Amino acid sequence: MLEIKNLHVELEEEGKQILKGVDLTVESGQVHAIMGPNGSGKSTLSYVLSGRDGYTVTDGEATLAGEDLLEMEPEERAAAGLFLAFQYPVEIPGVGNMTFLRTAVNAQRKLRGEEELSSGDFLRLIRAKAKTLKIDADMLKRPVNVGFSGGEKKRNEILQMAMLEPKMCILDETDSGLDVDAMKLVSEGVNALRSEGRSFLVITHYQRLLDHIKPDVVHIMADGRIIKTGGPDLALEVETQGYAHLLNEEA
Amino acid sequence: MALPQQKLDATGARLAAMSLPEGGAWISEARTSARARVEAMGLPHRRDEYWKYTRPETLVEPGAREASTFETYEPTVFGEIDRLKIVFVDGVYDAEASDELSLAGVEIEPLSEAGAKDIHWARDLYGVLETRGQSPVERPLAALNTAYAADGMVIRVTGKAEKPVSLVYLQESTSSDAIFHHVVKIEAGADLTLLENGPAAARLNKVMEVEIADGGAFHHVRTQGRAHERRAATHIFARLGKESVFKSFTLTVNGALTRNEAVIELTGDDAVAHVAGAALGDGATGDFHHDDTVFITHDAENCESRQVYKKVLRNGAVGVFQGKILVKDGAQKTDGYQISQSLLLDDDSQFLAKPELEIYADDVVCSHGSTSGAIDEEGLFYLRSRGVPKDIATDLMVIAFVAEALEEIEDEAIAADVLSRLESWLQRRRG
Numbered sequence: 001m002l003e004i005k006n007l008h009v010e011l012e013e014e015g016k017q018i019l020k021g022v023d024l025t026v027e028s029g030q031v032h033a034i035m036g037p038n039g040s041g042k043s044t045l046s047y048v049l050s051g052r053d054g055y056t057v058t059d060g061e062a063t064l065a066g067e068d069l070l071e072m073e074p075e076e077r078a079a080a081g082l083f084l085a086f087q088y089p090v091e092i093p094g095v096g097n098m099t100f101l102r103t104a105v106n107a108q109r110k111l112r113g114e115e116e117l118s119s120g121d122f123l124r125l126i127r128a129k130a131k132t133l134k135i136d137a138d139m140l141k142r143p144v145n146v147g148f149s150g151g152e153k154k155r156n157e158i159l160q161m162a163m164l165e166p167k168m169c170i171l172d173e174t175d176s177g178l179d180v181d182a183m184k185l186v187s188e189g190v191n192a193l194r195s196e197g198r199s200f201l202v203i204t205h206y207q208r209l210l211d212h213i214k215p216d217v218v219h220i221m222a223d224g225r226i227i228k229t230g231g232p233d234l235a236l237e238v239e240t241q242g243y244a245h246l247l248n249e250e251a
Numbered sequence: 252m253a254l255p256q257q258k259l260d261a262t263g264a265r266l267a268a269m270s271l272p273e274g275g276a277w278i279s280e281a282r283t284s285a286r287a288r289v290e291a292m293g294l295p296h297r298r299d300e301y302w303k304y305t306r307p308e309t310l311v312e313p314g315a316r317e318a319s320t321f322e323t324y325e326p327t328v329f330g331e332i333d334r335l336k337i338v339f340v341d342g343v344y345d346a347e348a349s350d351e352l353s354l355a356g357v358e359i360e361p362l363s364e365a366g367a368k369d370i371h372w373a374r375d376l377y378g379v380l381e382t383r384g385q386s387p388v389e390r391p392l393a394a395l396n397t398a399y400a401a402d403g404m405v406i407r408v409t410g411k412a413e414k415p416v417s418l419v420y421l422q423e424s425t426s427s428d429a430i431f432h433h434v435v436k437i438e439a440g441a442d443l444t445l446l447e448n449g450p451a452a453a454r455l456n457k458v459m460e461v462e463i464a465d466g467g468a469f470h471h472v473r474t475q476g477r478a479h480e481r482r483a484a485t486h487i488f489a490r491l492g493k494e495s496v497f498k499s500f501t502l503t504v505n506g507a508l509t510r511n512e513a514v515i516e517l518t519g520d521d522a523v524a525h526v527a528g529a530a531l532g533d534g535a536t537g538d539f540h541h542d543d544t545v546f547i548t549h550d551a552e553n554c555e556s557r558q559v560y561k562k563v564l565r566n567g568a569v570g571v572f573q574g575k576i577l578v579k580d581g582a583q584k585t586d587g588y589q590i591s592q593s594l595l596l597d598d599d600s601q602f603l604a605k606p607e608l609e610i611y612a613d614d615v616v617c618s619h620g621s622t623s624g625a626i627d628e629e630g631l632f633y634l635r636s637r638g639v640p641k642d643i644a645t646d647l648m649v650i651a652f653v654a655e656a657l658e659e660i661e662d663e664a665i666a667a668d669v670l671s672r673l674e675s676w677l678q679r680r681r682g
Contacts, residue, residue, distance in 0.1 A: 050636050053628060078638035090633040094654025095647050100634070103647070108638035143654070160637060 001199040002026040002049075002168050007060035009041075009048050018044045020224035021060065026168070026217075031200040033210055035235060036221035037243045042203045043087065045221075046172045050084040051077050064168055078104075079111035081167030085157040085174050092144035097156070100144045101126060101163055108164060129162045133189050151182035158189035169193070170201045175209040187212030207239035220246055258293035261311055265294060265395075268313040272401035277374040278366035285378050285397035292391040301388055304571040304603040305510055305542040310392060310484045315428035315454030318480035318507070327419075328448045328474050328672055332664060334417035335359075337404060341422060342429020342452050344402050356410030357443065362403035362432060373405045373434045380460040380488035384514040388546065393486040393512070396458040400432035408441040408467070415665075420449035422478060427452035433459040437467035437495070444662065445469070450476025450506075455483040463495040465519060471499040472665050474672060475506060479537030482508040493519030493551070500660045502669050503530040504676045507538040513545045517554040517582075527559040527659035531649075531676055532568030534599065539564070542571035543591075549582040549612075558589040561653040564600035572604040572621070580611040587617035594652045595623055627651075646677040 002025070009019035018041045026032045036042050048055050049062060051074035062069045067080055092100065106116040117125070130140060133155045145153050154174055161169055171190070175183055190200070190213050202213055210218070210232065218234040219226045220243070228234065228246055238246070254262075266289065271282050295307035309316055337359070338348040344361045352359040365371045378397040384390055406416065418433075429452035437443055441464075451457065463469050475483065483506065489497050503509055515524045524547060532539030547556045562570035572591035593602030604621040626648050634644035650673065657673075660666035 052632050052636075073641070074632060074635035075638050075640050075644075078636055084636055086633065086636075090630045092630055092634070092647065092651045094650045094652075094657060100637075100639075100647070103643065104634075104637040104639050107640055107643065111638065111640075143651075164637065 001028045002062070002064055002201065004062045005060055007048070007062060008058045009044060010056045010058055012054050012056050018224055019048070022224070022226060024219065024226060026199045026201055028199055029196040030216045031194065031202060031213060032217045032219060033202045033204060033215040033235060034219045034221050035204060035238055040221045041224040042221055043172055046084055046170045046203060049170060050074060050082060075107065076111065078164070078166075079108045083161050083164055083166035083169045085154075085161060085169065085171045087173040087176060089145050089153040089157055091146045093146050095144050096141055097144050098126065098140045101160060104160070105163055126163060130159055132192065133159050133162070134185060135159055150177035151179065151185070154178060154182065154186050155189065158186055162189065162193060167197060168199050168201070170203070172203050173205065174202070175204055175206060183209065184212060207235045210235045222247055254293040255296070258296045261296065262289065262294045265311060265313050266290070269399050271398060274366040275369045275371075277370060278377065281374070281378040282398045285381075285394045288382070288385065288394040289391055289398060292385070292389045292394065294391050294395065301544070301573070304573070304605075305508070305540065309482055309508060310454070310456070310510070315426055315452070316480070316482065317425050318422070318453035318478055318482070319425055320422050321450060321476060321478040323477070325675065328668055329417055329446050329665070332415060332417070332446070332668065334415045334446060336417050336419060338419045338421060339402070339431065339451065341424050341427035342402060342431050342455070344404075354416065355413040356408060356441065357412045357416065358407040358409070359416065360405045362405055362434070363401060365405040372407065372436070376434045376436060376460050376462055377432070380462065380490055381458060381486070383490070383516065384486070384488045390486060390512060390514070392456055392484045393458050393488070396430055396432055396456050396486070400430045400458065403432040403434070405434045406443070407436045407438070408443040409438050410441055412443040415444035415446050417446040417448075420447065420451035420455075420476065422450045422452050422476065422481065425453055428454045430456045432457070435459065435461040435469065437461070437463040437469050439464040440466040442468040443470070445471045446665070447471075447473035448476070450478040450481045451483070453481060455481070455485065457483070457485045459487050461487065461489040461497070463489065463491050463497055465493040466495060467492065468496040469498070470661060472660055472669065473500070474502045474669060475509060477505045479505050480507050482506070484510045486512045486514065489513070489515045489524070491515070491517045491519060491522040491524055494521045495519065496522070497524045498659060498661065499526045500656065500669070501528040502672060503528065503541055504672070505532070505537065505539065506541070508540045510542040510544065515546070515556070516548045516550060517556065518550050520551045520553050522551065522554045524555070525557040525559070525659050527557070527656040529561045529653040529656045529673065530570060531563045531673065532570065533565050533680060534567030535565070539568040540571070541569070543574070545574040547576050547587070549576070549578045549585045549587065551582060553584040554582065555586040556588070557659070558591070559656045559659060560591040561656045562593040562602060563596065563649050563652065564593055564602060565596035567599040569600070570602045572606070574605070574619075575607040575609065576617055576619070578610040578612050578615050578617065582612045583614045585612060585615040585617065587615065589619035590655070591621045592652070593623045594649065595625060642681050646674070646681065649677060650674070
């Protein structure tokens with residue numbers, strides 16, 4: 001599904017190298033987790049994959065289902081099936097949540113050459129999906145993320161994910177700022193979306209999210225590279241022993 | 252102090268080209284004294300401090316510059332709102348095209364009729380609020396209006412108006428030079444929503460004086476015409492009594508030159524005044540220079556005022572904001588807020604802002620801010636990452652930018668109508 005080879009990335013302005021040769025393959029239907037200390041390049045990886053400005057790829061490649069991601073505009077990546085759940089979802093005053101989602105869903109369908117959803121179909125779909133995430137009608141009407149609590153913002157991200165039905169979902173520290181109940185709700189939302197044709201890349205500092213979203217593979221990232229890959233046990237190892245010993249191992 | 256020769260000449264040239272309209276004793280008196288004020292002040296000159304960012308020549312010179320009329324097949328704004336419609340063509344009231352001037356809770360008369368009477372209640376307001384508004388800053392174009400306006404509406408609201416009064420300003424002549432003047436009196440506890448739309452004329456000079464008695468409410472929503480070459484100088488003078496509410500919102504798209512002044516005095520305790528505007532200009536489809544000049548005076552306790560102005564500028568469009576909050580001695584517990592922001596979509600556009608606070612009371616909260624910036628990249632990326640193409644995402648960010656001003660419109664249906672105008676303006680530019 002997602003294939004990253006030898007990816008080298010610099011910050012455009014400072015020329016500072018952040019990713020120093022990332023290799024990663026996520027098979028279809030799998031859930032991979034990336035853990036690592038602050039500044040290891042985890043979030044940069046998610047931004048580069050989704051096409052945010054400010055980064056220069058100096059070497060390597062990234063493909064989604066065989067398509068070259070790095071050549072595409074952000075909206076084309078989305079239409080190709082990539083979705084990034086933001087660590088800090090952005091507030092867009094004056095634009096209703098529902099309007100935004102309908103615009104997004106239909107824009108993607110158009111880019112893929114599919115028919116747009118009628119407003120009736122869209123409404124039925126969003127109501128059903130919002131209900132399972134405990135998002136009420138009021139939240140759907142309100143401007144995008146404006147005045148939402150931390151938990152509401154993250155639930156809204158998952159709602160967008162559910163509506164857009166991406167092939168490859170990247171969750172960037174989705175657990176940050178969430179209490180236990182909210183984390184459970186968000187995790188249930190994610191787990192409901194797990195399927196054979198859909199893969200996940202879960203970026204997190206902490207193992208606790210992985211209690212709820214069980215990964216198939218865990219990667220440890222440090223200083224711009226994946227330094228260790230293992231099963232779910234690797235996350236537990238980090239939880240009990242911290243990153244330090246893994247970093248030492250590497251050295 | 253003697254006026255500079257240039258100013259004398261320009262004022263003399265303009266006045267020589269005009270004559271005072273006919274009218275009854277009370278209005279003739281008001282007009283004659285207004286003309287004397289114009290002569291004493293002189294019309295605005297580009298060296299005047301208050302006209303530093305907007306050149307007044309084309310508003311002052313004797314004739315109006317040619318301005319093409321605007322043709323559109325789109326439904327007109329407020330068309331779906333249940334309203335009492337009053338039409339002006341090139342600044343002249345058109346009774347044929349208007350609804351009957353009858354509305355529960357409201358008395359409406361054309362200024363020409365009210366002015367023909369020997370005595371009328373409007374005497375206590377016509378030119379009176381304008382005169383008060385001449386200090387501490389002179390507004391000669393408003394005095395010129397009081398002197399020469401032959402038409403307008405005189406509206407007295409005694410209860411809750413059954414529906415909005417909607418003033419529609421059509422332009423038919425490419426050289427029309429319209430001067431009209433409305434007077435609105437909201438009696439204690441009464442409530443009116445007033446809508447205005449349309450270009451009005453090639454050149455427009457409009458004054459509206461609004462007095463709101465204790466507990467009264469006045470909601471004003473206007474969209475200024477889309478004609479690209481039109482020029483306008485408008486003034487709103489408002490005086491607010493105890494616990495009264497004044498809310499005004501203006502949407503401006505296009506127009507070669509617009510200067511909108513709002514002069515508001517809070518004279519009764521616990522009064523609320525909100526003025527807001529959104530202006531969108533694209534220099535590629537004609538000159539665009541938009542100036543919001545606001546002066547709010549707090550002269551009572553525990554009053555609230557808000558000024559929210561947003562400008563979206565591209566291709567050399569120019570936006571100006573001059574906003575002042577004056578808190579007089581004794582106006583304790585004043586809550587004043589002022590924000591003026593521009594979204595500059597390219598390097599050619601310009602925003603000039605002069606925010607001012609002058610405070611003589613010691614227990615007040617006043618905040619003000621002014622910013623100029625580009626589209627928020629963070630928001631743009633967020634939208635694009637969901638599959639929204641860049642041009643549509645940019646328009647959504649523009650709507651997000653002006654949202655705070657739009658929120659000042661209380662009525663949901665009217666707000667939705669205004670928003671749809673803004674959206675279609677953006678859409679037309681997307682091609």
